[in-house]
Amino acid sequence: MTDRLPRTPPAATPPIPDRHAVGRLRDAQRAAFILGLIVTSSLGIFAGCLRLFGHPSPGDSLQFPVAFGVSTLLLLAGSIAMNRALHFVCMERQPEFRGWLKVTAVLAALFMGIQSYGLLGMTPATRSPTETSLGVRPLVMTLAGLHVMHFFVATLFISVVLSRSIADRYDHEYHWGVTVCAWFWHLLGFVWMAILAVFAIAIGS
Numbered sequence: 001m002t003d004r005l006p007r008t009p010p011a012a013t014p015p016i017p018d019r020h021a022v023g024r025l026r027d028a029q030r031a032a033f034i035l036g037l038i039v040t041s042s043l044g045i046f047a048g049c050l051r052l053f054g055h056p057s058p059g060d061s062l063q064f065p066v067a068f069g070v071s072t073l074l075l076l077a078g079s080i081a082m083n084r085a086l087h088f089v090c091m092e093r094q095p096e097f098r099g100w101l102k103v104t105a106v107l108a109a110l111f112m113g114i115q116s117y118g119l120l121g122m123t124p125a126t127r128s129p130t131e132t133s134l135g136v137r138p139l140v141m142t143l144a145g146l147h148v149m150h151f152f153v154a155t156l157f158i159s160v161v162l163s164r165s166i167a168d169r170y171d172h173e174y175h176w177g178v179t180v181c182a183w184f185w186h187l188l189g190f191v192w193m194a195i196l197a198v199f200a201i202a203i204g205s
Contacts, residue, residue, distance in 0.1 A: 023167060031156075031163035038109045038155055045113025056121030064203060067118030068144075071111050072192065078107040079189050082182040092172045094165075101162045104185075108155045115148055140202055143195045151188055157181040 049067070056065070085100035122141050161181045164170060170178055 027160075027163050027167055027169075030166065031159045034105065034162055035156055035159040038105055038159065039112075039152075041106075041109035042112035042116070045110060046116045049114065049117040053117075056117070064199060065118040065121040067114050067121060068196070068199075071115040071118060072196065074107050074111040074114065075189050075192055078104050078111065079182075079186055081107060082185050086175070086178050086182045089165075089170050089175045089178055090172050094168065097170070097178075098162070098165050101158070101165055105155075105158055105162055108151070108158055112148065112151065112155070115144070115151075119144055119148070140195070140199050143198065147188065147192055147195060150191070154181070154184050154188055157184055 056067075081100050081104040085097050085104065088094075088097040088100060119141060122144075157177075158181060161170075161177050164177065
């Protein structure tokens with residue numbers, strides 16, 4: 001009678017690693033570096049505007065700063081760039097996807113720097129306590145300042161998405177972070193258009 005050989009237990013199948021959970025600390029560190037780079041660049045752009053164009057000399061009447069026109073174009077360009085990034089990640093074209101995200105990050109730095117310069121130009125040359133608290137100018141400045149603050153949150157999103165894209169964590173199936181970032185940027189664009197409408201009404205009144 002033939003002795004039966006001991007049956008070797010089947011090798012355990014190794015668990016499939018979650019590629020979205022590996023290296024989160026490294027992703028966070030990279031995102032913090034990208035965010036710091038964008039903020040530092042925006043401060044440099046603001047300082048460059050001051051050096052190149054000088055301190056804006058606001059008048060007593062409310063006027064539309066030229067910097068706001070430039071920043072509006074930058075915001076529109078950023079929306080287009082985010083749309084291109086979303087399109088390319090859906091097409092699984094990673095180099096183009098990351099390239100357009102980098103373009104968006106550059107546009108974000110330009111927007112914050114130039115927008116801050118425009119806000120500086122809205123500071124009136126002379127103001128009374130009543131005008132400071134009840135005038136139209138403080139309302140527009142507050143709305144624009146809040147928009148810049150929310151745009152900083154959008155820049156944080158861009159930094160995280162760009163960091164994760166460098167780690168190859170997005171593809172044609174998993175890209176919800178890119179989608180959220182794109183829609184948040186578009187929302188800020190609509191909000192800014194509403195602020196410009198308030199600005200136009202204030203100037204015309």
